[in-house]
Amino acid sequence: MSGRQEELRASLVRVQERIAAACVEAGRGPAAVHLVVVTKTFPASDIRLLAALGVTDVAENKQQELAAKHAELAVEVPVRWHFVGHLQSNKVGAVAEIADVVHSVDRLRLVAGLDRRATERRRDLEVLLQVSLDPPGAEHRSGAKSEELAALAAAVTASEHLVLRGLMAVAPLEDDPAEAFARLAEIRAGFVATYPEATWLSAGMSGDLEHAIRAGATHVRVGSAVLGSRPPVQ
Numbered sequence: 666m667s668g669r670q671e672e673l674r675a676s677l678v679r680v681q682e683r684i685a686a687a688c689v690e691a692g693r694g695p696a697a698v699h700l701v702v703v704t705k706t707f708p709a710s711d712i713r714l715l716a717a718l719g720v721t722d723v724a725e726n727k728q729q730e731l732a733a734k735h736a737e738l739a740v741e742v743p744v745r746w747h748f749v750g751h752l753q754s755n756k757v758g759a760v761a762e763i764a765d766v767v768h769s770v771d772r773l774r775l776v777a778g779l780d781r782r783a784t785e786r787r788r789d790l791e792v793l794l795q796v797s798l799d800p801p802g803a804e805h806r807s808g809a810k811s812e813e814l815a816a817l818a819a820a821v822t823a824s825e826h827l828v829l830r831g832l833m834a835v836a837p838l839e840d841d842p843a844e845a846f847a848r849l850a851e852i853r854a855g856f857v858a859t860y861p862e863a864t865w866l867s868a869g870m871s872g873d874l875e876h877a878i879r880a881g882a883t884h885v886r887v888g889s890a891v892l893g894s895r896p897p898v899q
């Protein structure tokens with residue numbers, strides 16, 4: 666094993682142990698939570714090593730980076746590609762051609778754009794609706810408001826090639842993650858009452874995955890705890 670592969674193997678084991686311990690603590694089965702490794706800023710060669718170590722799902726947050734790594738690896742490396750970043754309207758088509766799962770659908774325009782390209786390419790695309798956990802009145806960042814979810818979900822279920830899987834959220838930086846994810850659990854309970862098939866909950870990152878698993882996360886998106894720290898964003 667190369668030095669990098671040994672490093673990734675060791676950090677993957679640590680993250681999987683954290684997930685398993687959090688599942689036990691929350692009284693959930695160990696298979697209840699899927700690990701999606703966020704590989705942004707790291708080279709395609711790391712994805713190759715991760716796949717060899719058993720990682721099945723990787724995520725990117727920029728369309729160009731997703732496209733470049735996918736072009737380099739897709740034929741030979743059997744991973745599922747997730748898109749977790751803010752989605753600009755002019756990048757929607759390119760993402761719909763490549764991604765298997767899009768976590769960041771937060772406005773109606775994106776639903777139409779993703780479905781148009783997915784339909785052209787005759788491929789199904791799994792989608793999650795990103796809901797904002799910013800407290801009411803706070804400055805609004807990525808994510809739909811909870812009251813906008815019904816219209817988004819209706820548009821996804823009416824589409825031809827989009828499959829509604831559930832909800833995604835990021836805990837606000839300045840907030841207590843336990844409180845933020847408790848709000849998310851409440852929003853999600855209301856949502857699955859209407860869309861019982863949309864059971865996925867994508868929440869939890871390197872720093873807060875235990876809180877997210879306690880609140881019902883089914884997919885944790887973990888970057889730095891597996892791959893190491895990233896260079897600061899320019």
Ligand SMILES: *Cc1c(COP(=O)(O)O)cnc(C)c1O
Nearest residue numbers: 703726749870871886887888889
């Ligand atoms: C980068 C990123 C992550 C992973 O963050 P880490 O703290 O490195 O685990 C998760 N979700 C989204 C949306 C991201 O952009």
